[in-house]
Amino acid sequence: MDAAVAEGSHVIIRMPSDNAKIVCVKAQETIELGKFGSFKGSALIGAPYGHTYEIEKGGAIRPHRQLAFDDADITEANNREIVDDTRSQRLTFEEIEALKARSLAGDVTAQEIISTLTENNEAFAKKTEFSKSKYIRRKEKKFMKCFVPLETTVYNLCSHFFRANPAKIRGIRADTLSQMLSLANVYAAARVLAVDDAQGMVVGALLSRIADGGSVYAIHDGDVHNYDIIRYMNLAPEGRDRLRTLPWSKLDHEMEPFTEQLAENASEQDVLGRERRMRAHARLAETLDTLRGGEFDALVVSTNYNPTSVLKRLVPLLGGSRALVVYDQCKEPLVEAFTWLRASPDFLNVQLTESWLREYQVLPSRTHPLMNMSGGGGFVLSAIRLAPGQ
Amino acid sequence: MDAAVAEGSHVIIRMPSDNAKIVCVKAQETIELGKFGSFKGSALIGAPYGHTYEIEKGGAIRPHRQLAFDDADITEANNREIVDDTRSQRLTFEEIEALKARSLAGDVTAQEIISTLTENNEAFAKKTEFSKSKYIRRKEKKFMKCFVPLETTVYNLCSHFFRANPAKIRGIRADTLSQMLSLANVYAAARVLAVDDAQGMVVGALLSRIADGGSVYAIHDGDVHNYDIIRYMNLAPEGRDRLRTLPWSKLDHEMEPFTEQLAENASEQDVLGRERRMRAHARLAETLDTLRGGEFDALVVSTNYNPTSVLKRLVPLLGGSRALVVYDQCKEPLVEAFTWLRASPDFLNVQLTESWLREYQVLPSRTHPLMNMSGGGGFVLSAIRLAPGQ
Amino acid sequence: MFHEYRSVVGDGDQAVLYCTPESMYPITVAAGKVFNNKYGSFHHDDMIGVRYGSKVVSHDGRGFVYVLHPTPALWTQIVPHRTQILYLPDISFISLYLDLRPGKVVIESGTGSGSFSHSIARTVAPNGHLYTFEYHEQRAATAQREFVEHKLTDVVTIEHRDVLANGFGKSGIADAVFLDLPAPWDAVAAAKEALRSTTIGRICSFSPCIEQVQRTVLALDEHGFSEIRMFECLAKDHEVRTVPLPDIAEAIGGNKVSFRPAKGDRRKRRRDEEPAAPGASDDPGEGGVLVSKPVNAARGHTSYLTFAILAPGPRSP
Amino acid sequence: MFHEYRSVVGDGDQAVLYCTPESMYPITVAAGKVFNNKYGSFHHDDMIGVRYGSKVVSHDGRGFVYVLHPTPALWTQIVPHRTQILYLPDISFISLYLDLRPGKVVIESGTGSGSFSHSIARTVAPNGHLYTFEYHEQRAATAQREFVEHKLTDVVTIEHRDVLANGFGKSGIADAVFLDLPAPWDAVAAAKEALRSTTIGRICSFSPCIEQVQRTVLALDEHGFSEIRMFECLAKDHEVRTVPLPDIAEAIGGNKVSFRPAKGDRRKRRRDEEPAAPGASDDPGEGGVLVSKPVNAARGHTSYLTFAILAPGPRSP
Structure with a gap:
């Protein structure tokens, strides 16, 4: 990863509301954060990741003290404090909307809005210090025109999509994805066979862990893969080239020799076209040869098809003492595969696990698990294949 | 519940090891706690529940300061402290065994054993104060001849069997059982229809929540029910009489009139036998009449049969706006029933939930969840039945 | 109504109108009154005399609701939240742990929104009693009004009182005490005073933050409570769908497989609005496979539950 | 061996002999040597030249073991516990969160039993590096011996050092720091010093008790770390059985139904000792239904994971 945001890289922009969006930063394009403002891509290029930036009037950005980490959740430890905020506010809805509009235009700062709101809140003075600080933090989250640019690491991408659009990644949570990488023993020089029927979250994670000598062979549905997530990863070209798809x-498919002949009066375009088709033919032949040669170091599967049928088809391509790993959001499809693996003499260490993750708020006198959590992070089935012919 | 242990009541005896056993206290019988000693039932009769008692030489018991609550788990926060205790003990295995034998005979107290052990432990002096106190607590758990008599409440019984013999109660955990009572809206005067294919944990819990005017009709496998757990509950006779079984x-079964005639030369035994059969006949007729009359206030099921088939058969006996609740240790049998209930026009508020419970160690500077937990507490399916004929 | 079932809707009954799982409304049935919502106008006169669990059709015949019998579990789903409330898993577990049963005497503080109070009242009725204490005057008044409407005053007594400052004003009468207070450690002495000295007394403190637990545990230990245990209790909703789960041979053979939203999902959405027609298929759907999983968003934490017992015997302060 | 796969067992290889899931043994393959256990005597000469994942028969022909390729995941299952070790769910999550990949430089303290060290080394190899520090002299020596045996010394450097007193002795070189220390807050300044100032630095502290987390979070905040987040991570094993699940009509009709232990259970027990014969049925079993549930005893807690980042920029102390 680079220290600073570069032209053309994808960046996760986290807003004060804790929502995030992924943007491709281009110097000439405007980055829109809705009520939190907008700024030119050029302002972000060269800025280090991980800092908090404030958007100034005119779309410049400048480093800002970070928003305190202490507001993961607004539950009151002390329920005596729950008061009806809307009734104690002297400003009307229209007056507040007008303030917001002026803030968006850059005519008034978030601090000024918050001061106005507290001054006009009858209950504010009666609040405890704890409660006052909480009120201000909550308003900051609403009105501060701040953001944090974060790297598109595999962890950050998986967490982002798990929250924003879990269906896109078949509901795989970062902890579950991380366990797959461990169980599959992915390392720099590994040759991995993969099936990823979502949008490349699994294939992308595999690519992130291999380097020189390693490769990922991914078999996909349809004619062209849709591993959308890989392009957010800012991979170098050699990183992308380690992926082969089929x-x-x-x-x-039975390969036949490439027999296309050029017509006598072939144009230059015809020549180029034939060369392209010849390269594609050679590439397909090579991919098929490698696949059929088997001896892969890992088999990693996340599929909408019956996983047992996928395993039966691909397990012969896995090397001896190598692991297979299958993910699903639901347990039922894996239970059948588990039963098949357990009953087969070809596998050891067959395990079906459910992953579990919990986040906490850690604050002085206010430490507790977050009040909302994800319902589930999915299931992982894994086994070690024995050497064939035992 | 009574304040003190009474003759003939069942009591949960918790030992320093945290293991427990259920005993029926009889004045003339000896209560055996294995390495923790033994005492006469008469010593316990009249003793208040909930205190810690020490067993003295000769089988008398006397109140003892309670063992500190602080030793739920022996994990070291500081892993520097992990030392190999066996190697630093100067006493031989045989010498320690001889000490234990003398302790069991009452010739030496636990305190004396522990002093001897610490004096002969080379590493003891090097331990931190925290570590020393932990060592002593651990030895106390091993050598103290103490116990705590606990009431056989539904909570205590369920927790005991969940730990000691989960199969006996079909793996139902106390939190799951408690949710069934809430969802079924069991209260004093409720008429409950129940199926409990374990040993009466569910039926017993239902009985504990009903009083005058309430009843539990339980349908069981085999000719005679095996609701073993109910007898541990120390129910008064009127409490037991609220249970009817079939x-x-x-x-x-189609009832026919009771037609048995007495032979002319009938003995007194024949007369008594006929009366017994007549009463059983009448009781069966009454039970069947009540069952077939339906309009039960709740249907509560824990079964080894296909729960969908049980529901299809029993739901017609449930009143309108009343709840059905089904427990299973596994989700799969309930998924089919859930689907049937959701697809039927006769049910509302169909829910399938997985219960989750976690216990913590709370100690100064050493607060954390217990290192071991139960894998699962089971699933509950519930729904509200609509009035028939909608 | 909350501790006795009725079969038929009567004038003056409390009832719950069920539109969808997310929209249920408590009403007091009163001849001549009308309930209006987006599903239509529903005349109370059409409800009186029907069996609980019946469908009631709107005045224009286009919409309908179900009229349900109130229960503490339904009330927890619809109670107006004046505070954080207790939900069914905690309510259930605490009730079982504290051994609440008909005839028991219970102290609760604070009353909050009354979600737990209704359940306690149902469980200890008809011969037990709940004394519930609320610091916040307006909330105490609202809860009192609800207890009256819900005909619970024979089982529940509510008092507006600062128990941290003044204790419960009860001595040796309670089988169990439940604390839902910001500083529960300050109420431990009062709880000890309120518990019976002749039988085992049980206490539960309900606190969202671990720091509250740490202080409460020390206070319980100091005051002679024993068997101190701490738990968290949750329940996770699961959902069921039908997925096609085709054999990979289909894809290898070049067949186009549809992974459209499964039937189960669509049925469920419709079902929220309106039950499936009678005779709806209970077939899992066109060769698909039933799969299930926890729903995406779950409650991650409510509060820590700290329990202890007070063994019988003379009370040393 | 831990960061490069081989196909065939060679003299001098590290290997894992697999008897059952609960009995696996690490060996260094050496011509002429014999491995003895209750399953028989296994000659290393019989292993050399076979493919990894092969069955090796005992000298008397009665028992057998499988010879497996070592991996960090297997090592975590068999590493001698000189301390509490990290298990796969934590190892995996921390590695992903800290963005460990080939080429990264990582600092770990303490080394403990080396369970995590093996995994880190595998992940950052061949161009990255792990600097691992252990306070306990004997443990450092043992871990060092293992790193040598496991041919990891090109990727791992271990040092016996009290980092709480003396820091890491590294400045601006690390992409990530992992702390498994009793007082991690005292190592935060050293971690800051060790992290690169030009890119985002990541830190994880692993502590069993919440009080340790509370102090560490304050220290991280004070030292300018941001994005402070805290998690717990576990994985629960599930087991699968076949149950008969008969229709209740059987019982109503008076038929005796057998609920004997299901076939799946019995097969599993046998399977631990010996794989099922080739051609074993993959039928779920005689009309039964496959059911699954978490195994009864589960790991309930390992440690709390506290994460933070250090944004690039000049380091103010």
Whole structure:
């Protein structure tokens, strides 16, 4: 990762509301954060990651003290404090909306808005110090025109999509994804066979852990893969080249020699076209050869198909003493596969696990698990394959 | 519950090891706690529940300061402290065994054993104060001849069996059982229809929540129910009489009039036998009449049979706006029933929940969840039945 | 109503109108009154005399609701939140742990929104009693009004009182004490005073933050409580869907497989609005497989539950 | 061996002999040596030249073991516990959170039993590096011996050092720091010093008690770390059985139904000792239903994981 945001890189922009969006930073394009403001991409290029930036009038940004980490949740430890805020506010809805509009235009700062709100809140003076600070933090989250640019690491991407659009990644949570990488023993030089029927979260994670000598062979549905998430990862070209893909429909394809002849009056375009098709043919032949050669170091699967049928088909391509790992959001599809693996003489160490993750608020006198959590992070089935012919 | 242990009551005896056993206290019988000693039942009769008692030489018991609550778990916060205790002990295995034998005979107190052990432990002097106190607590748990008599409340019984023999109660955990009572809206005067294919943990819990005017009709496998757990509950006779039972095989039984005639030369035994059979006949007729009359206030099921088939059979006996609740240790049997209930027009508020419980150690500077927990407490399916004929 | 079931809706009954799982409304049935919502106008006269659990059709015949019997569990789903409330898993576990049963005497503080109070009252009725204390005057008044409406005053007594400052004003009468207070450690002495000295007394303190637990545990230990244990208790909703789960041979053979939203999901959405027609199929759906999982968003924490007992015997202060 | 796969067992290789999931043994393969256990005598000569994942038969032909390739995940299952170790869920989550990848430089303290060290080394190899520090002299020596045996010394450097007193002796070189110390707050300044100032630095502190977390979070905040987040991470094993689940009509009809231990259970027990014969049925078993649930005893807590980042920029002390 780079220290600072570069032209053309994807960045996760976290806003005061804790919502985030992924943007591709281009110097000439404006980055829109809705009620938190907007700024030119050029302002962000060269800025170090991980700091808090405030958006100034005119779309410049400047480093800002970080918002305190202490407001993960607004539950009151002391329920005596719960008061109806809306009734104690002297400003009308319209007056507050007008303030917001002026803030968006940059004519008034968040601090000024918050001061106005507290001055006009009858209950504010009666609040405890704890409660006052909480009120101000809550308003800051609403009105501060701040953001934090975060790197598109695998962890950050997985957490972002798990929260914003879990269906996109088949509901895989970062802890579950991380366990797959461990169980599959992915390392720099590993040759990994993968199936990822979501948008490349699993394939991307695999790519992040391999380097020179390693490769990921991914078999996908449809004619072209849709590993959308990989492009957010800011991979160098050699990183992307470690991925080879093949449609399921080509898995049993019998290669025939490349026989396309050029017509006598072939144009330059015809020549280039033939060369492109020849390269694609050679690449397919090479991919099929490698696949059929088997001896992969890991088999990693997240599929909408019956996982047992996928395993039965791909396990022969896995090397001896190597691991297979299957993810699903639901346990039922894996239970059948688990039963098949357990009953087969070809596997050891067959395990079906449910992952569990919990986040906490840690604050002086206010430490507790977050009041909301994800319902589930999915299930992982894993086993070690024995050497064939035992 | 009584304040003190009474002759003939069942008591949960918790030992320093945290293991427990259920005993029926009889004045003339000896209560055996293995390495923690033994005492006469008469010594416990009249003793208040909930105190810690020490067993003295000769089987008398006397109140003892309670063992500190602080030793739920022996994990070291500071892993520097982990030392190999066995190697630093100068006493031989045989010498320690001889000490234990003398302790069991009452010739030496636990305190004396522990002093001897610490004096002969080379590492002891090097330990931190925290570590020393932990060592002593651990030895106390091993050598103190103490116990705590606890009431056989539904909570205590369920927790005891969940730990000691989960299969006996079909793996139902106390939190799950408690949710069933809430969802079924069991209260003093409720008429509850129940199926409990374990040993009466569920039926017993239902009985504990009803009083005058309430009743539990339980349908069981085999000819005679095996609600073993109910007898531990120290129920008064009127409490037990609120339970009526029926074998499944009698559910469709057609009653015929009681026609048994006495032979002319009938003995007194024949007369008594006929009367007994007549009463049983009348009782069965009454039970069947009540069952078939339906309009039960709750249907509570824990079964080894297909729960969907049980629901289809019993739901017609449930009143309108009343709840059905089904427990299973595994989700799969309930998923089919859930789907059936959701698809039927006769039910509202269909819910399938997994219960979750976690216990903590709370100690100064050493607060954390227990290092071991139960894997699962089971699933509860519930729904509200609509009035028939909607 | 909350501790005795009725079969038929009567004038003056409390009832719950059920539209969807997310929209339920408590009403007091009164001849001549009308309940209006987006599903239509529902005349109370149409409810009186029908069996609980019946469908009631709107005045224009287009919408309908179900009229349900009130229960503490339903009340927890619809109670107006004047404070953080207790939910069913905590309510259930605490009730079992404290051994609440008909005839028991219980002290609760604070009353809050009364979610737990209704359940306690149902469980200890008809011969037991709940004394519930609320510091906040307006909340105490509102809860009192609800107890009257819900005909619970024979089982529940509410008092507006600062128990941290003044204790419960009760001595040796309670089987169990439940504390939901910001500084529960300051109420431990009062709880000890209120518990019976002749039988085992049980206490539960309900606190969201671990620091509150740490202080409460020390206070319980100091005051001679024993068997101090601490738990967290939750329940996770699961959802069920039907997925096609085709064999990979389909894809290898070049067949196009549809992974459209499964039937179960669509049925469920419709179901929230209106029960499926009678005779709806209970087939899991066109060769699909039933799968289930926890719903995405779950409650992650309510509060820590600290329990202890007070063994019988003379009370040393 | 831990960061490069081989296909065939060679003389001098590290290998894992697998008897059952609960009995696995690490060995260094050496011509002429014999491994004895209750399953028989296994000659290393019989292993050399076979493919990893092969069955090796005992000298008397009656028992067998499997010879497996070592991996960090297997090592975590068999490492001698000189301390509490980290298990796979924590190892995995921390590694992903800290963005460990080939080429990264990582600091770990303490080394403990080296369970996590092996995993870090595998992940950052071949161009990254792990500097691991252990306070306890004997443990440092043992870990060092293992790193040598496991041919990890090109990726791992271990030092016997009291980092709480003396820091890491490293400045501006690390991408990530992992602390597993009784007083992690005292190592935060040293961690800051060790992290690179040019890119985002990441830290994780692993502590079993909440009080340790509370102090560490304050120290992180004071030293300018941000994005402070705290998690717990576990994985629960599930087991699968076949149950008969008969229709209740059987019982109503008076038929005797057997609820004997299901086939799945019995098969599993046998399976631990010996794989099922080839051609074993993968039928769920005689009309039964596959059911699954978490195994009864589960790990309830390992440690709290506190994470933070240090944004790039000049370091103010």
